[in-house]
Amino acid sequence: MPQLYSFHLIDSNDIHLIDPLTSNLQILSNLTLSFINKRSSITNLTISSCPLDQLFHHVFKYTPILTYFNSQYFSQHYNQTINYPNDNINKAVHLKELSIFNFKYKFxxxxxxxxxxxxxxxxxxxxxxxxxxxxVIQW
Known part of the structure; x- marks a missing residue:
């Protein structure tokens, strides 16, 4: 599927793809991050859930030209601010639009x-x- 541009996997419980990411894939909708395991050309990503540490260390690393990110559930196990080492955090220098439902983190x-x-x-x-x-003062 070298010409595949957009891939939407709605119910992936029973589907296991070995390597669905082609060089032309730019739009991916999936339930998990399991399919993103190498650098890709994805610019638009929608997933069901993503902890903040995975966003910094996995999503931003493997989708360097990401411009749109949407997650339905953004949570951590403990209600505390997470300390991330600065040298291990990847930036999303192209990300322009971010939509997060159920943001369960602190300011x-x-x-x-x-x-x-x-x-x-x-x-x-x-x-x-x-x-x-x-x-408003925090902002």
Whole structure:
């Protein structure tokens, strides 16, 4: 499938693809990140869930020209700010649009995300639990 441009895998529970990422693939919708295991030309990515550390260390690393990212569930196991070593964080220098539903992190984590996305122009957060997200002084 060398000419494949867009790939939407709606229910991947029973489907195991060895290497679906072609050099021309730019749009990927999937339930998990398991298919992203090497650098790709993906510019538009939609997944069901993604912890922030995976976004920094996996998504941003393997999708260096990503311009749009959408995740339905953004959460961590513990409600605490995560300390990431600066040398291991990848930036998304092309990311312009970010849509996150169920953002279960603190405002400090959002600030860290903003530092890694310098060209972000459109941010949509739905259902956050941290009241600092609506604190004008924090912004």
């Amino acid at each position: 400090e984590d959002l600030k860290r995300l903003a530092k890694q996305t310098p060209k972000l122009t459109n941010l949509k957060l739905y259902e956050t639990y941290d009241l600092d997200m609506i604190n």
